[in-house]
Amino acid sequence: MPLQTNPDIRTMTIADLDDILVIEQASFMTPWKREHFEAEVSGDYSFPFVAETGGRVVGYVCLQSLFEEAQILNIAVSPEHRGQGFARALLVHACGVARDRNADRLALEVRKSSHEAIGLYLGSGFRQVGIRRNYYEASEDAILMEKNLKETT
Ligand SMILES: CC(C)(COP(=O)(O)OP(=O)(O)OC[C@H]1O[C@@H](n2cnc3c(N)ncnc32)[C@H](O)[C@@H]1OP(=O)(O)O)[C@@H](O)C(=O)NCCC(=O)NCCS
Known part of the structure; x- marks a missing residue:
């Protein structure tokens, strides 16, 4: 899906957290708390980014990168800005940062x-590598996915 507006992607700061928490609460059954994001903003191996359009934060991604494996810990886009390519742009950015760190x-x-998130990941070169049964609230499975960063896709 083409981007309707070109997002600016920049490093998350503490000043973004009020906006981020609104999106987080609208996006997840068990949302992260402020202190989770504060830890990402200050962590040595944490690389959190926001997507902005028209001066407004509309999405974010939290990447951790240490040695050969990097991880996406969190990604969300505000409900009114979904389906416009913001998550894909954030993911492309996170992949680039992880590659630069030699992950x-x-x-x-x-x-x-x-389903939206799984569609996003499959379309961005991730594949399923495992499953953790009853991982969420002891009732919903977690799908484990990976993307090989040495491949060009
Ligand atoms: C998952 C999420 C981040 C996608 O954000 P988004 O900005 O709407 O996604 P994009 O517009 O960049 O779409 C990228 C791809 O995601 C998939 N996708 C997005 N919305 C979808 C939908 N409603 N149904 C199926 N696939 C969808 C598609 O593969 C899409 O690619 P395409 O446009 O080429 O078809 C967003 O729905 C969200 O914040 N959900 C709640 C939080 C969440 O589940 N986060 C993931 C945690 S693992």
Whole structure:
């Protein structure tokens, strides 16, 4: 899906957290708290980014990158800005940062019921590498996915 507006992607700061928490609460059954994002903003191996359009934060991604494996810990786009390519742009950016840090692969976990997210990842070169039964609330499976960063896709 083409981007309707070209997003600016920049490093997340503490000043973004009020906007991010609104998106987080609208996006997840068990949303992260402020302190989770604060830890990402200050972590040595954490690389959190926001997507902005028209001066407004509309999405974010939290990447951790240490040695050969990088991980996506969180990604969300505000409900009113979904379907416009913001998550894909954030993911492309995160892959580029992980590659620059010499990570070989990018890993993540996703709820089996998150069809939008699974579609996003499959379309971005991730493949399923495992499953964790009853991982979320002891009732929903987590799908484990990875992208090989040495491949060009
Ligand atoms: C998943 C999420 C981040 C996608 O954000 P988005 O900005 O709408 O995604 P994009 O517009 O960049 O779309 C990228 C791809 O995602 C998939 N996708 C997006 N919306 C979809 C939908 N409603 N149904 C199926 N696939 C969808 C498609 O593969 C799409 O590629 P395409 O446009 O070429 O078909 C967003 O729906 C969201 O914030 N969901 C709640 C939080 C969440 O589940 N995060 C993931 C945790 S693992």
